[in-house]
Amino acid sequence: MTTNLNLLANAIRFLSIDAVQKANSGHPGMPMGMADVATVLFKHYLKFNPENPSWINRDRFILSAGHGSMLLYSLLYLTGYKNFSIDDLKNFRQFKSICAGHPEYKKNSGIETTTGPLGQGLGNSVGLAIGEEIFRKKFGANIINHKTYVITSDGDLMEGVSHEVMSLAGHLKLKNLIVFFDNNKVSIDGSTSLSVSDNYKKRFESYGWNFIEINGHNHNEISNAIKKTSKSNKPNIISCKTIIGFGSPNKSGKASSHGSPLGDEEIALVRKKLKWNSKPFEIPKDILNTWRNIGKKGTALEKKWLDSLNNKNYKIKKELEEILNNKNLKSLDQLINSEKEKFFKEKPAIATRECSSIVIESISTLLPELIGGSADLSGSNNTKTKNSKIISSKDFNGNYIHYGVREHGMAATMNGLALYGGLIPFGGTFLIFSDYCKPSIRLSALMGLKVIYIFSHDSIGLGEDGPTHQPIEQLAGLRAIPNLNVFRPADINETLECWHIALKSKNTPSAIILSRQKLPYINPFFTKENKCELGAYVVNKTSQNYAVNLIASGSEVEIALEAQKKLKKINIDSKVISMPCQELFDQQNNTFKNEIIDKNIPVITIEASSICSWEKYSNHNMGIKTFGESAPYKEVYSHFNLTSAKIVELAEKIIKQ
């Protein structure tokens, strides 16, 4: 068994070092060090089917240490995933290659998530493991019974987010989570002793994890450790003592093997040492066949699973299909429209965070796949409703996660939940703390995941908590992220519409930005079509021959409407435009855009935030250029000149020019 495994592991090693050498960049050390662990895992334990990379009951394999991407690409090629040919491996790190520098998530390809920013993959894996628990509870242990395996590195575990998610995983007792720690004690700067003295055993045991330590090059120890995890009722970490750059006479154990090609001379020495006589990218037939047969086992595994699914009652099968294909979303239109009609009649004046709560409460009855949560601000973000059922280690039959004060961990976990399949995660914190989620929001956007971020307390309107809590630059920062829809609704019906867009959107995450303070109902129309879908709409125009455009979002639409009334009194006609989503507006055609904003007429934008993202529409931007102030919110608004009187003053000045 051992020789065979050595040969299989060496196939990974040589594909990795040869691809890095050909690309003249990349990270050979990690794949060389972890090849043994990966081989034992894939050969004997991992449940996967290269013919169907999206099989819902597959084990998930996450390479959190994404810089070692060649380890993953080699495995996907060797086991027969269609997207990974030998030519793809030769194209490592080249333009549009599936073998990108760091793994980039592509649905149905075998790459389960995008990794590279250290710590993120670990966070995703916690979301995936929660997803498995939720599905197992819902559909039964004979239908859902897979594991989530992760390879993590020293760097991953140094990142703060690793603490947040490992702690959460321990709390939730995610026993089907199995993390291999590539404990090679080397990072870029050299030995990890330069910067870490953590006792990993104590660290993980204090989180409530099962900690196992092994020699990561001993196949029996690897195998026995994996076996042991199946008896565990806690998350598992297998600390694998490995040698970075294993097999390289001059670079193994050294940082020099971490992030650059080994060089032709050294590679020749590795070939000699590991007795590998094949040319670059050539895998001896018998070794490739053995690997391919490992992959082929998946067809029978999935077939067997399908049989047991078919034997289940029809209701369960149907429910699984509905969730996986988000079919429940189809019945949403009717619900949203009847709610809109109701609120159009009632015209309630409430904070948009409360509006959001009303939306969540009604939609969650239709959508069992909606998994909410908050980073310890449930009552403030209004994410928890009477339809929320708490997910706990004892009961995964719920739809709400108390993430604790772990914003970054929450966001990384939500990405994992979205990647699981079928589930739609949403989670809340204050807008100011979106900064703590930012690295994971960026990845939701890069991967095109349906994750819904709820950010309340959206401006100086939060008042007395002061400048530490008043977001200024956060909206502009979020709007700068490609493929993220940032919604800032002004009232309940806009909130309903923005939620609706977020739920329907396929490959774009959403940030729904909500006020703490009460806001009036503003939308004068009742239309079945979703007005926010086009990004902006005209709320009110006092004449066809108006003299000024006032564009605002969220809480400032109310102030713009007040200013409009005052302007009318002094015979200045105006048009008030609500712009809940700049991204959607910017995607519309010019005819529509010019219809909404006639640039021949002066334009004033108003938002209690940095003016950065508004300058593309106008030179007259009312916003905030400093940090906020601690005081009751109306006073703070006055201090920053965000009042209807100041809008009137500016409008008069511009018109006279």
Ligand SMILES: Cc1ncc(C[n+]2csc(CCOP(=O)(O)OP(=O)(O)O)c2C)c(N)n1
């Ligand atoms: C958040 C983040 N910070 C920094 C980096 C740059 N980086 C890539 S790998 C690495 C550390 C490598 O050490 P380790 O994690 O132990 O990996 P190994 O050397 O064992 O391959 C760093 C700092 C990164 N990818 N992500």
